[in-house]
Amino acid sequence: MNWLNELYDLYEKNQDLAGEIQTVDRKTRKGIEKTSLVLLPISHTTVTAQITVTIDADGNFISAEPVAEEDKLTIIPVTAESGSRTAGKAPHPLCDNLKYLAGDYMDYYGGGKDGKEKDFSENYQMYLEALQRWSESEYSHEKVTSIYRYLRKGSLIQDLADAGVIRLDDRGKIAQKEKIQAVAQEDAFVRFRVWRPEELDEAALADRWGNSCAECWRDRTLQQCFTEYYRSLPAEKGLSYLSGKVEALSFLQPKKIRNEGDGAKLISSNDEKNFTFRGRFSDKSQAFSIGYEDSQKAHNALKWIIRKQGYSWDSLYVVIWESDMKPLPGLHADTDEICETCEEYEGWGDEEEQQTEYLGTDEIGASKFAAAMRGYGTCLGQASRTVLLALDSATPGRLAMTECKQFESSTYLENISYWHMSCEWQHVKYKNGGPFTFQGMVGVDEIAEALYGTEQKGRLTITGKNNQHLYKEVLKRLLPCISERRKIPLDLVRLAVERASSPMTFKERYNWERILAVACSLVKKQRYEYYAKEVWKVALDTGCEKRDYLFGRLLAVADRVEYRTYDKDDWRETNAQRYMAVFAQKPMRTWKVLEEKLQPYWGKLKPGERMVYKKLIDEIFDNFTVEAYEKDESLSGLYLLGFHSQALALKQKPANEQKEEE
Numbered sequence: 001m002n003w004l005n006e007l008y009d010l011y012e013k014n015q016d017l018a019g020e021i022q023t024v025d026r027k028t029r030k031g032i033e034k035t036s037l038v039l040l041p042i043s044h045t046t047v048t049a050q051i052t053v054t055i056d057a058d059g060n061f062i063s064a065e066p067v068a069e070e071d072k073l074t075i076i077p078v079t080a081e082s083g084s085r086t087a088g089k090a091p092h093p094l095c096d097n098l099k100y101l102a103g104d105y106m107d108y109y110g111g112g113k114d115g116k117e118k119d120f121s122e123n124y125q126m127y128l129e130a131l132q133r134w135s136e137s138e139y140s141h142e143k144v145t146s147i148y149r150y151l152r153k154g155s156l157i158q159d160l161a162d163a164g165v166i167r168l169d170d171r172g173k174i175a176q177k178e179k180i181q182a183v184a185q186e187d188a189f190v191r192f193r194v195w196r197p198e199e200l201d202e203a204a205l206a207d208r209w210g211n212s213c214a215e216c217w218r219d220r221t222l223q224q225c226f227t228e229y230y231r232s233l234p235a236e237k238g239l240s241y242l243s244g245k246v247e248a249l250s251f252l253q254p255k256k257i258r259n260e261g262d263g264a265k266l267i268s269s270n271d272e273k274n275f276t277f278r279g280r281f282s283d284k285s286q287a288f289s290i291g292y293e294d295s296q297k298a299h300n301a302l303k304w305i306i307r308k309q310g311y312s313w314d315s316l317y318v319v320i321w322e323s324d325m326k327p328l329p330g331l332h333a334d335t336d337e338i339c340e341t342c343e344e345y346e347g348w349g350d351e352e353e354q355q356t357e358y359l360g361t362d363e364i365g366a367s368k369f370a371a372a373m374r375g376y377g378t379c380l381g382q383a384s385r386t387v388l389l390a391l392d393s394a395t396p397g398r399l400a401m402t403e404c405k406q407f408e409s410s411t412y413l414e415n416i417s418y419w420h421m422s423c424e425w426q427h428v429k430y431k432n433g434g435p436f437t438f439q440g441m442v443g444v445d446e447i448a449e450a451l452y453g454t455e456q457k458g459r460l461t462i463t464g465k466n467n468q469h470l471y472k473e474v475l476k477r478l479l480p481c482i483s484e485r486r487k488i489p490l491d492l493v494r495l496a497v498e499r500a501s502s503p504m505t506f507k508e509r510y511n512w513e514r515i516l517a518v519a520c521s522l523v524k525k526q527r528y529e530y531y532a533k534e535v536w537k538v539a540l541d542t543g544c545e546k547r548d549y550l551f552g553r554l555l556a557v558a559d560r561v562e563y564r565t566y567d568k569d570d571w572r573e574t575n576a577q578r579y580m581a582v583f584a585q586k587p588m589r590t591w592k593v594l595e596e597k598l599q600p601y602w603g604k605l606k607p608g609e610r611m612v613y614k615k616l617i618d619e620i621f622d623n624f625t626v627e628a629y630e631k632d633e634s635l636s637g638l639y640l641l642g643f644h645s646q647a648l649a650l651k652q653k654p655a656n657e658q659k660e661e662e
Helices: 002-013 121-135 142-151 156-162 202-206 220-232 292-309 335-339 363-378 409-422 444-452 469-484 490-500 509-530 547-563 580-585 587-602 607-622 626-630 638-651 654-661
Strands: 022-028 031-037 044-048 051-056 061-066 073-077 189-195 237-239 246-250 311-313 316-322 385-392 400-408 425-431 434-440 454-456 459-461
Touching: 002 292, 002 385, 002 400, 031 292, 044 220, 051 142, 051 156, 061 156, 073 189, 073 220, 121 142, 142 189, 142 220, 246 292, 292 316, 311 469, 316 469, 335 363, 335 409, 335 434, 363 409, 385 409, 385 469, 400 409, 400 469, 409 469, 409 509, 425 509, 425 638, 444 459, 444 469, 444 490, 444 509, 459 509, 469 490, 490 509, 509 638, 547 580, 547 587, 547 607, 547 626, 547 638, 580 587
Parallel strands: 051 189
Antiparallel strands: 022 031, 044 073, 051 061, 237 246, 311 316, 316 385, 385 400, 425 434, 454 459
């Protein structure tokens, strides 16, 4: 129950925001997108409305219009039955579909897709009776009374048709092929705007679209009235496992947890026929019992925090928050994104430097990353906690909590820092319209694309509806490594090495180099965790005598020698790239072939440059022992570290090469 307590506590700390629709900028794979979110009041949910009907306080129709795409999120009151309905008829208390609100619906209904005409008269009667009870109660609201006065006239469809919002066919029925925002007209959801008499002057009518007081879905006094009304209704009471108090219980839990179209429920105990609780308990209350308001607060807090700062990979949603809503680095972010926090939050990282073990090479980048992590830490209190939840569903109706962890926030920051420092390597990404190089670790999406991506229009990505789950599977495997310092899965390391050892499968050299850098990061982390804390750096280690590392260096020199003879616009693969996969299996035998193929290219180099490269090959061979060189066994992923480090060193030496030549 700890996760429910955390969510309940989150709601209590932010309940001042309940009922307020906010628009925030969210960073997604497609860029910055505007997202609407709301911390729902008790007994409320959100829907996507298609039609707004405006009436006056006396219940007279004024106008109607389709809902704008950017304003479609609508808060409505719900009961426990209507909030969890699928095929049931339980009506929502105020706003609902046309079949519930329109007394003349059957006069205009043209039949279903099967041609059979159904009777929805009962839906309207159930809705109107429930609305009347609320309107006549002590918890009524002036808007409720106005809406009841209007809808009991039974003329909603006619008014919408006259206003041009609903289109009729030749028979005078609702045209079935017409849609409002991709929703069939007969299934459209309606919300209301109610104007007081003093607001119906010319100035108010001209500016009525911006008047939130008239909009029922934004009226917090109306929300509070329904909460009090629903609380006053008789309900089954029992022991709430969350609060330990005897109160009204909830056995029908909310849905729409991950997104507005999510029908999966996180808690369910109302299955009387199958084996949800049978065989272990005599009734469902023994299996699980939670107070209605406790459940509402926990679920509403979860919906809010997911939309505010959660991230999704296919059907998997992951959300992390700090107990006092202080900012935290995301699990999905790359090192450069975390470092940008220093620029967004003024004063972060200005305090005195702290001595920490550094596992990388780029001291400037490391200092900036450490400053960002210290910046996060300075905002945290002594009792700060971090909660991590991951939700996934195998079926449309059931939602599983695949991860539920709580950390001291300082521990969480240390684990995030360890991940980026232990995987630190040189990576390249697109930023501000061009390539950008940074030291650290790429994000989870980039790792998944390096392991399973294919080239699409020159970019490495995972495409296809059936392949999107690969993002999710990679995150599931890496989540414990990032958040808990678990060891890196060896099969992922092997896969990265195999992909990096096959440059011929990629048209763009940039994509192969991107995979190569990810493979080096994973190999470096593997060597550190599995081989007695070996620390490998991006900088070339000329004193290393390990066989695999030396062979990687040789391959990088062979690649560079041939590439230096190409014209500026020549993007042919070198022999080193073509033979890379074979070289990883039989290095000694393959090197003999590569040396023979290098002979024509030596003569194309300038004398000074040729001397530099031949001297470098001699120096590498000087580090070999005879036994190590003759042992023609396959190379481990360590050879990629030697290859990449040597390649980077050669790219950074044009000035030295010119000096040697002179």
